[in-house]
Amino acid sequence: MKDFKGPVLFLDRSDINTDEIIPAKYLTENEKEALKPHLLEDLILEGFDASKDITGNRVVVTRQNFGCGSSREHAPWAFEVNGYHVVIAEGFARIFRQNMYNCGMLAIDLAASDISRLFDEFAGSGAWIEVDVSAGAIEVYALGENRDRQGEVMASIPFEMSGFDRALIESGGWVEYADSHY
């Protein structure tokens, strides 16, 4: 299983599409690592600077319909090669969500009120999130000066995960699962 924890990148916008996550001109790359410098390069979001805000964070918290548009799995890969294995959102486009689990990564749906709470209470000061997959909960901590986990857990938010999604996470992705089952 991959690790699912780290400092949070807050993206306060709905309908962030996969062209914004990784523009089509980089789809000519056949190695995932080559996508690394281009994550979120075309994102339109006030105050966001891809060259400064991506490095050092590990978890994305965002709003509704994340990853809409193109089916390109380059979008999850671009996160993966930058050390991001978790996106937490109010909702996902179907293909993006499936691509995340197929790669053994987490796309976690939370209620709008939980997402708003994360933005309201933590976006300003920064946060460290750890996902406890077996318990099905997101644990939020304060972010220390060295961008490390600080103090006691400040919020614990449960989430639902289907048995199949859990199996994909535990087996490391869909290829291994499918080849051993079908």
Add this chain to the structure above:
Amino acid sequence: MGQTIAEKIFSTHLVDEPFGDVSVLKLDRVFCHEITTPIAINDLQKRGKDRVFDPDKIKAVIDHVSPAKDSKTAVQGKILRDWARKHQIRDFFDIGANGVCHALFPEKGYVRPGFTVIMGDSHTCTHGAFGAFAAGVGTTDLEVGILKGVCTFKKPKTIRIELTGNLPDGVYAKDVILYVIGQISVNGATNMVMEFCGSCVDQMSMEERMTLCNMAVEAGATSGICYPDMTTVEYLWPFIRDDFQSKEAALESYSKYISDDDAEYEAVKTFDISNLEPLVTYGYKPDNVKTVTEMAGTSVDQVYIGSCTNGRIEDLRVAAKILEGHVISPTVRAIVSPATPKIFNQAMEEGLMKIFMDAGFCVTNPTCGACLGMSNGILAPGEVAATTTNRNFNGRMGKGGMVHLMSPATAAASAIQGVITNSPMFIG
């Protein structure tokens, strides 16, 4: 309780229901192109699993950047080409025979009512026009599709889009789908199948139904879908004539893929399109829709007619009819890209290409290139495109460019005027 068409297709293709959460479906078609497939091929080779479940059910095409524009795209083409040869995938389309996947594969008769289809391309929903469940997937799903001939989906919820009334003159399937997306939003059909029905759809050609289903994903849908009818049978007849004694027999067989009257829907939306006007997008989301009248006068730098949405023969006919006897504005450059060689040939035979060229259009070979800003018509920062494609996302046709989506008629009229304008076919 009755079933929707999608539920019927799921029932007949079900392999497994792991944990009761999802349906693993047997696939009738796995389509491949050179952008998302090579990484799947490389991964299969790395895992020592370089096999294909059935070479006859896999179809492959080089279409996104064609001919190759640089070494990287040449390598992508080569990986797909070598793999297709190695595994004896006979239906592989290289330059000279290639076209935009979602125009080419229907034209070859590969999709039939009741089929399950996947491709590593979000506009795979286009093929639902034939009464198939057709879904865009990522590279890993594609990889498993190639290897095992299966794919998983959540049980299909369906949103029924009932379109009533007759299309007014100068208003087209593109305007209808932009209208629907504008009404239900880019998230309105997420995790759902978008079922198009009603008298308006009944009267549509297969080309129009493909335009409709093509953009279902822009509302978040897993697949667009239309009921098979005699229009479907007529289109497919050259490919199915040996399978059925008559067209009526084919229709009867395919009619099992029509939703039951008592089927259950997640939502039902009815839209009367009798008074619809030509539409165009603004901003960076496909649900940002206004009437052409509202947007009239917006300056345009480049006009593009083509793509899996609107690069078919009917689209070229409509555009050529408007362009005949006119030249494009000196402030505009215009590109037409017939979606397949067959369409290109047909357009030449009908004299459409001469009309486009006399009007000042650049004619390109069939390719997806410009639509996603990969080749053959990329915008410079600050430039504006009037285009018949399907996405107006930021940077879609080139970093810093603005994309306005519209019908081929509106695009042709806008090319002549140099600004967004209603086509003369529309009498408002």
